[in-house]
Amino acid sequence: MHCESGLYLRLYANPPEYLFLFDECTGIQALSRCAPDLYRNDHSQSRESHYNRNGTTNLIAFMHHGTGKVFGRCVTTHDTEKFIQVFLEHVRLQPKDKPLHYICDNYSTHYSQKVCEKVAELCNISSPKFNNGTERRKWLQSEDKRIVIHFLPFHGSWLNMIEIWFGILKEKTLDQGWFENTQALIIGIYDFIATWNDHYSHSFEWNYTGEGLQAVSVRRFNRLLKNECDQIDCSFLKSQLLLMKNIGSLYRERIPDEDWLYLTTLVKEKKTFIQDIITNSKKPKVKKWTHEAFIQLNEFLKLI
Known part of the structure; x- marks a missing residue:
C-alpha cells in the first residue's frame, strides 16, 4: 500500500x-x-x-x-x-x-x-x-x-x-x-x-492513525523476498518496489535501522529472484513498469 x-x-x-x-x-x-431454517428452544438458529x-x-x-x-x-x-x-x-x-x-x-x-x-x-x-x-x-x-x-x-x-x-x-x-x-x-x-x-444511519468513527504501518510494510516485503515466494505477481511486485522507495523518501525516520538495512541487503541478494518475476511476466507493459520500479529502488538504495 x-x-x-x-x-x-x-x-x-x-x-x-x-x-x-x-x-x-x-x-x-x-x-x-x-x-427452511429451524429454531431451537434456546432461540438459536439451525440453517x-x-x-x-x-x-x-x-x-x-x-x-x-x-x-x-x-x-x-x-x-x-x-x-x-x-x-x-x-x-x-x-x-x-x-x-x-x-x-x-x-x-x-x-x-x-x-x-x-x-x-x-x-x-x-x-x-x-x-x-x-x-x-x-x-x-x-x-x-x-x-x-x-x-x-x-x-x-x-x-x-x-x-x-x-x-x-x-x-x-x-x-x-x-x-x-x-x-x-x-x-x-x-x-x-x-x-x-x-x-x-x-x-x-x-450514523457516521463511522475512524480511530486508526497509521502509526507503525510503514515499518510493518517494510518487514512484510522483507519476508516475501527472504522466502522467495514464487506466487508473487509482477504487478504486485511493482507496487511493492515503488512503496519501498516512497517509504524511504517520506518516512525513513519511522523505520528501524535493522529493518531498512535488511531491505537493502535483500534487494541486492535477491536480484535474480526479482528479475525472474519480471522476465516471466506475460504482460509487456507491467514488465516494463516493474523493471523501471526496480531500477528506481536500486538507485534510491544506492545499489547502482
Missing part, C-alpha cells in the same frame, strides 16, 4: 461537508435454502447448508461520511457506462453550489477517460486528453474544480469506510435472506438501505 494512506486518514479526521465514499459490491448471489443459486446482482453504493446515509443502485453490470450513470444520478441529488468530494479505490472504471469527461462536464470546464491512468487519477484528484475524486492507495481498499457498511448489509440482509430470484434480492437490498437511512 502506498504511503498516501496518511492523506485519507487526515481527510477522515477533517472531512469536507460533502464527502462520500463509494464502491461496488459485485456478484451478490440470490440464494434460497433447500429447507440448512445446501442452497440454490438464483442469479446475481451488483450494487454501486455511495455513503455520506458525516451522516452514514447510503445511496445505492443495483445494476446488471458494473462497467464504465453503468458507473457513470449511477455516479451522475448521485451528483444530481447534491446541492449544485457545493464542492463534492468522493473517495474510491483504483478500479479502472473509476478513472476512465469517459469519467474524466463527465466530471469536466459537471464542473463546467473542458476535459483534457490524458495519456494514461496516472494522469487521469491526478486530474480527478485536483482540487481546483467542484468535483474531486480521491483515490485510495493501491491495496488500500480497507481504508474505504463503505466496506464497513457492506459488512453490515451482508450480516443483516444477505446472509439472513431467502431470495428466490434476483428481483427479490434487489428488493431486499433496497429495503435494507431505506431502513438503514431512516433508523440506523
